[in-house]
Amino acid sequence: MNADSDTIVGISTAPGAAGIAIVRISGTESLAIADQIIRCNRRISSLAGNNMAHGFVADGNDIDEVVVLVFKAPHSYTREDVVEIQGHGGSICARRILSAVLRHGARMAEPGEFTKRAFLNGRIDLVQAEAVIDLINAQSERAASSAIEQLEGKLSDYIRTCYDKMLTAAADLEYSLDFEEGDLGDDYFRKIAELVENVNVTLEEILNTWEEGVLLREGLKIVISGPPNAGKSTLLNGLLGRNRSIVSETPGTTRDTIEEQSVLEGIPVRYVDTAGLRDASCTVEQDGVRRAKESIATAGINIRVIDGSAPLEASQKPEEWPNADHWLIVLNKADLGLVMRKSDFPVNLRCVECCLHDETGIKTVRDALKVMINISTGSTMPHATISERHRAMIQYAQNELNECMILLKQRGEESAAEAAAALRRATEKVGEITGHFYTDDLLTKVFSRFCVGK
Numbered sequence: 001m002n003a004d005s006d007t008i009v010g011i012s013t014a015p016g017a018a019g020i021a022i023v024r025i026s027g028t029e030s031l032a033i034a035d036q037i038i039r040c041n042r043r044i045s046s047l048a049g050n051n052m053a054h055g056f057v058a059d060g061n062d063i064d065e066v067v068v069l070v071f072k073a074p075h076s077y078t079r080e081d082v083v084e085i086q087g088h089g090g091s092i093c094a095r096r097i098l099s100a101v102l103r104h105g106a107r108m109a110e111p112g113e114f115t116k117r118a119f120l121n122g123r124i125d126l127v128q129a130e131a132v133i134d135l136i137n138a139q140s141e142r143a144a145s146s147a148i149e150q151l152e153g154k155l156s157d158y159i160r161t162c163y164d165k166m167l168t169a170a171a172d173l174e175y176s177l178d179f180e181e182g183d184l185g186d187d188y189f190r191k192i193a194e195l196v197e198n199v200n201v202t203l204e205e206i207l208n209t210w211e212e213g214v215l216l217r218e219g220l221k222i223v224i225s226g227p228p229n230a231g232k233s234t235l236l237n238g239l240l241g242r243n244r245s246i247v248s249e250t251p252g253t254t255r256d257t258i259e260e261q262s263v264l265e266g267i268p269v270r271y272v273d274t275a276g277l278r279d280a281s282c283t284v285e286q287d288g289v290r291r292a293k294e295s296i297a298t299a300g301i302n303i304r305v306i307d308g309s310a311p312l313e314a315s316q317k318p319e320e321w322p323n324a325d326h327w328l329i330v331l332n333k334a335d336l337g338l339v340m341r342k343s344d345f346p347v348n349l350r351c352v353e354c355c356l357h358d359e360t361g362i363k364t365v366r367d368a369l370k371v372m373i374n375i376s377t378g379s380t381m382p383h384a385t386i387s388e389r390h391r392a393m394i395q396y397a398q399n400e401l402n403e404c405m406i407l408l409k410q411r412g413e414e415s416a417a418e419a420a421a422a423l424r425r426a427t428e429k430v431g432e433i434t435g436h437f438y439t440d441d442l443l444t445k446v447f448s449r450f451c452v453g454k
């Protein structure tokens with residue numbers, strides 16, 4: 001039997017104590033298997049689609065009291081016959097139901113296989129399938145909203161519109177190949193070039209959503225660093241709204257990196273408090289400083305907290321600021337009177353003066369961070385955020401489209417065959433984004449991110 005049409009089963013709910021657990025079966029034998037293991041006052045297979053029944057799963061002895069949901073092809077998640085058995089949560093019942101289903105001929109589903117079938121059976125495209133896992137993994141409401149819009153097909157629509165325009169341009173170009181040179185005129189090719197350019201502009205807009213996509217999927221790492229005793233841990237606690245990190249007047253209190261998750265402007269963020277940067281003599285502290293530097297190097301946003309009420313020692317003078325856009329200087333302890341001011345720093349560096357002991361100071365920092373986040377998520381395309389996979393394909397397609405445009409603009413019909421080949425390569429790449437073209441390797445890569453049962 002074809003591996004993509006046999007009957008599969010998986011536990012769709014997370015393990016552990018819970019009210020219910022769901023075992024999902026999909027494939028041609030789903031209803032027959034349900035008939036064999038479910039004791040109920042009617043046969044499960046006799047139910048109309050989108051119906052439910054109450055009964056007991058029994059395989060020899062009773063295993064669990066369950067509710068059974070029936071979906072008949074093609075009106076189901078996978079477009080196949082699907083049976084969902086809702087039993088009691090916990091670690092035992094679902095496993096026993098799963099074993100019973102396996103004993104009656106189903107095979108264990110691979111990660112993401114239900115969604116893969118939804119894709120292979122044409123219910124959703126690959127971009128929508130990817131949205132399913134993004135939705136499951138979403139760590140903030142904004143990430144979830146973006147994923148649901150992708151699942152509803154908003155990003156797919158943008159890509160498909162580009163794809164259709166490329167097909168039109170490609171058809172026009174291929175058509176021209178049957179004519180003698182000079183028959184169609186330069187205008188004919190200019191129009192095709194315009195269409196290709198139009199697609200390229202849309203692809204560029206889609207590409208600009210990548211940064212926001214990365215932030216929504218992977219979150220943003222915000223590292224708090226600076227000299228000892230500057231108020232770094234005070235800031236971490238203020239941003240989190242709870243006392244996570246030890247604060248004391250002894251310099252060198254924080255020795256290790258301390259990480260905490262939160263959400264800011266709808267973006268999942270990870271704040272990292274670090275050991276004070278100084279030439280430490282003790283090896284433990286040296287290790288802490290090394291870790292702090294590693295965190296700084298991998299941060300999305302770096303906050304440098306400085307005690308502005310005292311002059312900086314020469315060894316603590318700020319180093320060069322590569323990537324100035326990603327830095328926020330916090331001149332703390334304004335309540336004690338600042339001897340260092342914003343004007344002591346390069347003008348291109350974002351800098352706030354505040355007292356982190358009060359809520360207004362924390363709000364000043366939080367507001368500055370929000371501005372930085374909104375600058376990096378300021379794409380013009382609504383309802384779309386692309387992933388790394390999409391970005392690689394769009395960039396490839398754009399290179400081909402650029403070549404196509406140059407050929408058409410410079411040499412017109414003389415180069416129509418070469419331009420058509422470039423356009424074909426670009427079209428195929430864009431088709432790969434939605435899964436119009438796919439390889440087994442591509443599907444394995446996409447669906448390996450899923451859990452079993454989805």
Ligand SMILES: Nc1nc2c(ncn2[C@@H]2O[C@H](COP(=O)(O)OP(=O)(O)OP(=O)(O)O)[C@@H](O)[C@H]2O)c(=O)[nH]1
Nearest residue numbers: 228229230231232233234248252253254276356357
């Ligand atoms: N006056 C004043 N004191 C502050 C302010 N913010 C923090 N402090 C104090 O500064 C001291 C050091 O604060 P921490 O938050 O522990 O500083 P840190 O940068 O984490 O220090 P290390 O972990 O030792 O590197 C504590 O006594 C805080 O109460 C402020 O705005 N004004």
Ligand SMILES: [Mg+2]
Nearest residue numbers: 232233253254
């Ligand atoms: Mg500290």
